Amino acid sequence: MSAAAVxxxxxxxxxxxxxxxxxxxxxLGAEVTPIQAAFLERHGYxxxxxxxxxxxxxxINQEVNRIESExxxxxxxxxxxxxxxxxxxxENKPMMQRIPFSSCYSDYIRQFIRSERFEPVRxxxxxxxRIGDNEKDGCVVNTYVNVPxxxxxxxxxxxxxxxxxxxxxxxxxxxNVGLHLTDCPASNGGLRLLPGTHHQGFFKxxxxxxxxxxxxxxxxxxxxxxxxxxxTIHDGRLWHRVQQSPHTGAASVRRSMYVPxxxxxxxxxxxxxxxxxxxxxxxxxxxxxxxxxx
Numbered sequence: 001m002s003a004a005a006v007x008x009x010x011x012x013x014x015x016x017x018x019x020x021x022x023x024x025x026x027x028l029g030a031e032v033t034p035i036q037a038a039f040l041e042r043h044g045y046x047x048x049x050x051x052x053x054x055x056x057x058x059x060i061n062q063e064v065n066r067i068e069s070e071x072x073x074x075x076x077x078x079x080x081x082x083x084x085x086x087x088x089x090x091e092n093k094p095m096m097q098r099i100p101f102s103s104c105y106s107d108y109i110r111q112f113i114r115s116e117r118f119e120p121v122r123x124x125x126x127x128x129x130r131i132g133d134n135e136k137d138g139c140v141v142n143t144y145v146n147v148p149x150x151x152x153x154x155x156x157x158x159x160x161x162x163x164x165x166x167x168x169x170x171x172x173x174x175x176n177v178g179l180h181l182t183d184c185p186a187s188n189g190g191l192r193l194l195p196g197t198h199h200q201g202f203f204k205x206x207x208x209x210x211x212x213x214x215x216x217x218x219x220x221x222x223x224x225x226x227x228x229x230x231x232t233i234h235d236g237r238l239w240h241r242v243q244q245s246p247h248t249g250a251a252s253v254r255r256s257m258y259v260p261x262x263x264x265x266x267x268x269x270x271x272x273x274x275x276x277x278x279x280x281x282x283x284x285x286x287x288x289x290x291x292x293x294x
């Protein structure tokens with residue numbers, strides 16, 4: 001079934017989702033259902049429960065930990081022009097808090113994200129979609145931890161559509177597909193979304209909130225509660241943020257992996273790729289955080 005057909009069925013089913021709560025957890029089947037498509041079109045996100053088994057989550061975490069250990073030992077700072085978010089984690093030890101291109105360094109992750117179970121997600125995004133292992137930032141693993149010296153305890157309000165402006169392109173639809181590798185109830189912070197804001201105009205997408213600086217809760221925000229193995233899809237044009245955990249240390253750790261499903265021109269990156277301007281700004285901000293900690 002084509003993405004256009006799924007979208008049309010979703011529009012016809014939109015009336016059926018009026019009574020569905022905003023925190024509805026769906027089951028990922030052989031294809032995306034009309035109600036699921038309608039929910040995504042209206043609200044801008046979906047939550048699928050138990051997509052990965054506990055054994056698969058454990059293996060992915062082991063692979064991420066291996067990559068982190070090797071990159072710390074090699075003192076890697078940049079991968080294919082994309083900076084690694086490196087801060088201090090548990091026991092004041094170095095920690096890679098944002099690992100780009102993970103599937104390029106793990107055969108297991110590379111094969112896992114191509115599992116047949118994700119075919120409905122791929123078809124939802126487009127008939128010609130591909131996984132960009134070595135494009136943009138690749139398959140990114142984010143690890144949030146609330147300890148002194150962490151450069152990634154939270155993330156302020158933003159949309160991912162703004163990223164296109166740095167490439168002198170108008171923002172287009174981008175569905176972010178995230179596999180959650182730890183439990184994250186509302187009591188431990190986590191993803192917050194403003195439903196429906198993917199339909200906003202250009203001006204609001206740019207200026208509705210101060211990008212990355214504004215961390216204030218919004219009365220209309222929805223908390224995305226997830227368990228290890230859950231899959232979430234959200235439109236990158238939505239306003240969203242990551243709430244800091246009220247806990248500290250190991251209890252505050254949250255990890256997720258985002259799969260790069262792409263439909264635009266093939267633009268592979270390599271070790272000779274230049275670092276985008278916005279990444280330079282982010283790297284400077286992280287260095288300032290570490291400097292204040294010292």
